[in-house]
Amino acid sequence: MIDRDRRERLLTDEVAASFADAPPRLREVMGSLVRHLHAFAGEVRLTEDEWQRGIDFLTRTGHITTDTRQEFILLSDVLGLSMFTMAVNAPEDVNATEPTVFGPFFVDDAPEIALGGDIALGVKGTPCYVSGTVRTTSGAPIPGARLDIWEADADGFYDVQYEGERRAGRGWLTAAPDGSYRFWSVLPSSYPIPHDGPVGELLDAVHRSPMRPAHLHFRVAASGFTTLVTHIFVAGDPYLTSDAVFGVKDSLVVDATEYPAGRAPDGADRDRPYYRMTFDIALAQEIQP
Template sequence: MPDRNTVDNSPVAAPGQHDVSKAQQAVEERLIETVLQSFDGCQDPRLKQVMQALVRHLHAFVREVRLTEGEWNKAIEFLTEVGHITDDRRQEFILLSDVLGASMQTINVNNEACGDATEATVFGPFFVDDAPRIEQGGDLSGGAAGQPCWVEGTVRDTEGKPVPNARIEVWEADEDGFYDVQYTDNRVSGRAHLFSDEQGEFRFWGLTPTPYPIPHDGPVGRMLEATGRSPMRASHLHFMVSAPQLRTLVTHIFVRGDELLESDTVFGVKDSLIKDFVQQPAGTATPDGRELDDRTWARARFDIVLAPA
């Protein structure tokens, strides 16, 4: 540690910083060491590691950009507003994590590649527990507006064995880009759960995904606007798939050909998750004989591979 009694005001250019004197650097580095040492008594090794790493990176950020007191106060005001707008129906902190890529990076770190296991992507802020159950071939739309879409596939493990009775949670926005929880009438639509059959197969009716903006009427939306970023998400359908002794998968499938695949605002698109949603002309027979009153519809296939737990 530099000697605090040594005074040297000669400028030293730190990477990404304005010129900072050696004396000033010493002051800043002493504070970092003091804060790090404050966690020496922590009895939880993992908590100590996390907190000390957080301190090092946070202080490095402050020093790199030479953060002003006004900017720091603005940041605190911003985070306070993120907290105030968050409730049991809107999770602004998840939105913030998503648009900064932190959610996607955490997923990358925690879902290392395992054989041909299906890739994971962001959870998003609109999952709700206790979605209604549908049987094989059921309709999760719940009256939500949109083009009917038949989705089918299998659930297997990395050895290719079918996974029966896997719980499959599915949720999506309607054609206007809203999830049911964004409405104020307590509707339940565009979400359900079902279980794979004895062969690991599943099938259901949903809606053909369409692009939509994340909620951008709050602090995260204003941040995106200020930085010249779009709030738009590529068209997608959410899945969460779980089974005993296998890693729970949280993922989406995306619509091939969507122009937003390269600019998804939460960085959630992975090539392996882009699927064909094949348009079917009006009058085309449906897989289960459903009558669609001369409406067009689409169909997609998603074969899921779960990694070991």
């Protein structure tokens, strides 16, 4: 009879070898996945009951996932895998704006908003004027860059978390010929990630908070450049050092300055106080294969 360590090693080798005829990249990924999974199970001496509970957890994660709620992305986020994957794939150009997590609430059918328009579209919150310039990492403007923006309302909910098909608190616009962009929205609010499902159970079990600091999502794309997915975070938010999904980076923390009612930066007269945030974006050149 062979000893336990050799038996486990032989099984791992056999499973990894079963992918020998797969395409090269798939063979590499699956072989490494098998070896790491088996090493994990061996290191913690995973019991059959724990394995079954893990299968049940993943099954429930799949069952709660819908077109507007991606529980597997939430799981990836709270495990830090989303941010780790972004770090692995981030442009090497240190002058490029840093990326952060995509999140589960992006949709493809956001409305187009005119430059200087309002993406809030009626969502609850204090008005906030956001502006900046999209440039190359060497400082040249990038005209025509597409900016997709989305955020939660003052109660911490995205439009897709409400009943119905209304689109609000999101939109996309095109940078001006000088690379500048500007739009109205509402001041971002901190909020908990959805924690009424399996991911919330995991956070409760390990005594972790589901809270995210106040932020505004950006996806910025332009031909010839690496698409950027990032946030801007509101300076001073109490959750900046305990983000549930590990997405905060110092370079993405932006001051939100309050102004009284009156003439706004776009020349309009505002009848209530508003905030202003400025965020310049630098895109890295796309690397050709």
